[in-house]
Amino acid sequence: MSRVLKTSRFLGLATMMCVGMYQNVLLASGQGAPAWMIGGHAHLGVLSILAVVMGFAVDAFALDGTLRSAVTSLYVVGQWCLPLTVWLAGGFGLEFLHPTAFLRGLCLIVAMLLMAYQAATSSSRSATGPRSTAPADD
DSSP, X not given: OOHHHHHHHHHHHHHHHHHHHHHHHHHHTTOOOOHHHHHXXXXXXXXXXXXXXXXXXXXXXXXXXXXXXXXXHHHHHHHHHHHHHHIIIIIXXXXXXXXXXXXXXXXXXXXXXXXXXXXXXSOOHHHHSOOSSOOOOO
16 A cells, blocks of 8 residues: 555544544533534544545555556545645635635545546456455454
């Protein structure tokens, strides 16, 4: 799996957890967490969880070269820039950034469409190769 994608997913989850803890502090002190903070928190959390899945899919479909770089780069840019756009535009009053959320979302969509193309045109290693371990019994 791409080192960048591996690092990004765990860093994103850790960041999302820190923001969640801060939101808890706000709520415990009688303040409400602002909507823009909640929205960015949710985006980063979901996109970081999906980065875990994306990393395994990139490996399972044996992406390499330019396609691997494109999927990884587009996904990581979208994973971080979409929540940051929400936080900066809503939290810091930089409303001119709101339209750029569409560009960040487009990065994620293109990454997913590239993976959909790969899924449609090739088989995954896990589907064609022998299993090295038995499935868990949980």
